[in-house]
Amino acid sequence: MRALVIDDSRTMRRIIVGVLTALGFETVEAADGRQALDVLEQGIEVDLACIDWNMPVMNGLEFVVAVRERKDWRGVTLMMVTTESEHGQIVRALAAGAHEYMIKPFTPDAVKEKLQLLGLVEIEELV
Amino acid sequence: MTLAPDTFAFVADLVRRRSAIQLEPGKEYLVESRLLPLARTAGLLDVDSYVRGIRAAPHPTTLEAVVEALTTNETSWFRDALPFRALVDHVVPEMLTATTSGMFAPQLRIWSAACSSGQEPYSIAMALADVLAPSRMKITATDLSDQMLERGRSGRYSQLEINRGLPAPMLVKHFTRAGADWEIAQPLRSAVTFQRHNLLDAPPVGGPFDVVFLRNVLIYFDLATKRDVLRRVQQAMRPGGFLLLGAAETTIGVDDGWERVSVGRSSVYRLAPRRAA
């Protein structure tokens, strides 16, 4: 599994990369939506994108819209990871095509549970 | 700081008698860290003096507070995901088919036993909401801890708690913003009733139940208590009802009155026919 981690904060990228690596992901980083689109346009295949909302050049919502317009990128699961926490904003992101929404701050367990729901991380077999 | 042996013995015994939770030797750190806040609130510096005071003058509410402090309330939304899928994909269809044959009431009665702060019963309600009108579900949520019941009744959860396993589409559909928190909205809220109940006692009102969630609590009990609790649960259930246990729990080797049914990658339990009177 490969994940694209998009955030203008290098610290935040490092945190998210750390959590995803521990869950077995390979990661690629981008500092804004435009850089992230460049990664996808280079043909690098990713299963998951963790997307900050507020970023310069191209924000997370614009990135989601851009990805959703491309048929060949349908396989990318889109999860917003942001401090934006209003009900209406979550609705907007989901309507634009995001699959999940994680509000900062979060714990590693929370990331794992979200990715399990999305089918990207195995759920341990129950006895 | 080390706990005096008789402090640990007293607390372990109290907790065992009142909740059946086993505090094995080696759990001194747990007793110490859980009771220190209570000791501090009482104006004392350490747990030994706090417990000495309780032993000299036991007060029901203080004893209860000690037992509550030793419960582990860790929980999350849709914990382990699979049981909730099994509920929707297997249990409900079976129950609804049975209803048309007159076997089950038009309302599905579910008991979320040891529900902690309410994430489990509300997750059940949300999972069912996709296939059943809220008026057709009656969820009885019980726990030993008044503090946890209070939290469940408030229906209010912090952002950190919301992040733990609640799918975003469910969040926007069933919750409203309440300051920095989120609050479960109607009509799902009224589908869940909270009630104090000790698993060592007779079943709560609200039954007989079609489905019982008894998750992540048997692990704290010894074998005899597990048997005893499973037997009581059995008595609270309708014949043909389903039991859902935690990821590390099973009836196998504990109580053979149950039959394991594999559903997808998880299992549910059903009263074995010969016992289902």
Ligand SMILES: C[S@@+](CC[C@H](N)C(=O)[O-])C[C@H]1O[C@@H](n2cnc3c(N)ncnc32)[C@H](O)[C@@H]1O
């Ligand atoms: C780890 S939580 C499990 C919560 C939820 N069922 C889940 O799976 O996420 C265990 C709960 O069991 C409760 N508990 C412990 N002993 C109990 C007893 N004897 N009777 C009722 N509840 C009890 C505790 O108060 C605690 O809230």
Ligand SMILES: [Mg+2]
């Ligand atoms: Mg940012």
